[in-house]
Amino acid sequence: MSEQATRNSTTRRTVLQGAAALALASGPGTASAADSPGTVLITGASRGIGLEFAKRYAEDGWQVIATARDPKKAEALQALAKAHKNLRLETLDVTDIKAIDALAAKLKDVPIDVLLNNAGISGGAEKQKIGSIDYSVFDDVMHTNVLGPIKMAEAFTPHVAASKQKKIVSISSTEGSLTLISPRPDVNSIFYRASKSALNMSMINMAKALKDKGIIVTMQSPGLVSTDFVGSLRLPIMITPQQSVAMTMPIIARLTMEDTGKYYRHTGEVAPW
Ligand SMILES: NC(=O)c1ccc[n+]([C@@H]2O[C@H](COP(=O)([O-])OP(=O)(O)OC[C@H]3O[C@@H](n4cnc5c(N)ncnc54)[C@H](OP(=O)(O)O)[C@@H]3O)[C@@H](O)[C@H]2O)c1
Numbered sequence: 001m002s003e004q005a006t007r008n009s010t011t012r013r014t015v016l017q018g019a020a021a022l023a024l025a026s027g028p029g030t031a032s033a034a035d036s037p038g039t040v041l042i043t044g045a046s047r048g049i050g051l052e053f054a055k056r057y058a059e060d061g062w063q064v065i066a067t068a069r070d071p072k073k074a075e076a077l078q079a080l081a082k083a084h085k086n087l088r089l090e091t092l093d094v095t096d097i098k099a100i101d102a103l104a105a106k107l108k109d110v111p112i113d114v115l116l117n118n119a120g121i122s123g124g125a126e127k128q129k130i131g132s133i134d135y136s137v138f139d140d141v142m143h144t145n146v147l148g149p150i151k152m153a154e155a156f157t158p159h160v161a162a163s164k165q166k167k168i169v170s171i172s173s174t175e176g177s178l179t180l181i182s183p184r185p186d187v188n189s190i191f192y193r194a195s196k197s198a199l200n201m202s203m204i205n206m207a208k209a210l211k212d213k214g215i216i217v218t219m220q221s222p223g224l225v226s227t228d229f230v231g232s233l234r235l236p237i238m239i240t241p242q243q244s245v246a247m248t249m250p251i252i253a254r255l256t257m258e259d260t261g262k263y264y265r266h267t268g269e270v271a272p273w
Pocket of ligand 1: 144
């Protein structure tokens with residue numbers, strides 16, 4: 001079956017439980033689509049890859065819980081919420097443990113089929129050049145890219161376990177691969193690379209810990225994507241958020257327990273550690 005066909009068939013699968021529970025917990029901007037394919041919660045949906053995930057899942061009829069640090073300032077996300085009644089906005093800073101617990105409590109009766117840990121920061125390449133490292137960015141990078149996804153996975157385990165699809169997917173990076181690190185002596189972003197390696201290790205732990213609950217935990221590299229994240233960098237291998245998400249959604253759709261603990265590239269290959 002082609003990737004598109006796989007995506008379409010998964011998209012049509014009915015997840016009445018998630019849709020009904022989300023409708024019960026609904027606020028403004030939430031629709032009760034009984035034939036929704038499932039519920040996805042996305043962190044960092046204000047822009048870039050997270051925004052595109054929110055758009056594509058909403059267009060495909062999913063119940064989308066799009067979280068952002070400051071939804072009021074996220075104009076594109078606001079417009080998306082206006083256009084799609086099946087998309088609701090929630091405020092969430094993934095470094096705020098209490099806020100994560102509060103959102104998990106607020107959504108207590110909502111099964112979440114796909115928890116998408118997307119929010120992430122680079123910390124800025126200039127601040128991570130060996131010889132002139134700015135050590136003040138370490139905590140921000142580690143809190144956002146490692147602690148946030150761990151806490152999200154822990155807090156939302158009951159919601160994911162109560163869903164049909166039971167998937168936790170964290171957007172990692174091949175920058176975190178010990179195998180793929182460039183042999184060049186000028187490689188930078190030491191904290192960012194360490195954070196994505198640590199994220200991978202954390203999620204392998206989660207995969208093992210949550211296997212008994214039937215939860216599939218994977219990591220996903222989105223490719224080199226032209227978002228604010230890469231600043232003005234433009235390279236021939238770069239892809240758009242639209243291309244990245246279009247390639248990644250079918251990978252997420254076909255995940256099974258066989259995949260738990262795996263680290264995928266946007267091309268669908270397993271990435272080397
Ligand atoms: N772009 C690439 O080439 C690339 C490559 C490999 C991996 N990735 C990964 O892909 C993910 C998304 O990156 P992107 O390219 O879409 O970057 P982006 O355009 O810079 O967007 C990052 C998103 O993360 C959010 N965010 C940052 N800190 C947060 C926090 N503490 N709590 C909640 N949200 C927070 C931002 O929200 P605000 O608007 O509030 O800042 C924004 O929505 C990241 O995990 C990144 O590491 C990207």
